Amino acid sequence: MKSILLHIDTDPCMEARLQVAMDIARAYDGHITCLQAVSYEVFAPGDFYGSAMAAALPKIREAAESFRAKVETDLTNEDVSWEWRYLDGMAEHRLLEQSALHDIIIIGPNDIGDPGSHRPSAMAGELALKAPSPVLVVPGDSDRMDVEAPVFIAWNGSPEASVALRAAVPLLKLAKQTIIASVAEPDEKERFVFPAAEAAKYLSRHGIDVEVVDLPRGDAKVSDVLTKAAQMRDCSMMVMGAYGHSRLAEMLLGGVTRQFLKDPKVPILLAN
Incomplete structure (x- = not known):
């Protein structure tokens, strides 16, 4: 994780x-x-001649420059290497363009101009599906990230979960514990392409010790079961594959990815 792309x-x-x-x-x-x-x-x-846009542009630029100055002032007092890229255009498009030479993308849980809506972030979904780098969605109530804290892998045996697992290896190597958790439902297990034991074996080749757990679902949502288990273990983040079904099916029928993105309680690393 040498090259970090941060959405400002x-x-x-x-x-x-x-x-x-x-x-x-x-x-x-x-x-x-x-x-x-x-x-x-x-x-x-009705702004056929662009007069409203012309009047708004200076204010938009001034607000952006003011915020840039504030964040840059804060960063100059920190012991990290950084640079600033100011680009015109939609954030998800520019983040996607820049992601090819970055190891991880860090974004918030909400779309621009839509804070606290508890709607799944379209930007997070688009980046998770299309970016070559994993996407870390950080909720607003996150304090700091203890890189040595346990990491929670939400496992459903899918190829998408496998991609997320591989993307998380650098983070898992620093964590003192890695938990691979599946929600125990027999009908789901029959569709597993890769059992949790295979994921644990893969990580063991990277020198990562793993605890494999099955979690009873009961009447709760899968996302709630996994989130509660991660919080009980004081995990720094959750790792999961994004959109195991088609994106249209997720939108129409719901899905675990969609449930998580509505209101994430812990940072979530997504990959597809």
Whole structure:
């Protein structure tokens, strides 16, 4: 995790993901690329001649520069390597473009301009599906990230879960404990491509000791069962594959990824 791509925005979760990015950078002697993407799209019905947009542009630029100055001032007092990239356009597009030469993308749980909505983040979903790097979604109430704390792997035996597991290996090597947890449902287990024991065997080749657990679901949602188990073990993050079903099926029928992204309680590392 030497190269960290951090989404910069004025949302309430900004400070939390900045702190997490710095903790990861310190642990790996890494470098943070602070990406501030500013969209100048102003939707003004009836603004046929662009007068409303022309009036708004200076204010948008001024607000962006003011926020940049504040964050850069804070960063100059920290012991981490960083740089600033200011790009025009939608954040998810610019993050996706820049992700190819980064080891991890760190974002908040909400879409831009939609804080606290408890709706799944479309940006998080798009990046998890399309970016070549794993995406770490950091809730606003996260304090710091203890890289030595236990890490929780939400395992369903899918190829997507396997991709997320491999992407998390550098983080797992620093953790004092790794838990691979499956929600125990016989009908689900029959569809496992890779049993949890195979995942544990893979990690053992990287020198990572693993505890494998089956969690009874009962009447609760799978996301609630996994989140509670991770919190009980004081895990620093949860690792999971993103959208095991098609994205359309997830949107229409729901799904574990969608449930988690509605209101994440712990940082979630997503990959597909």
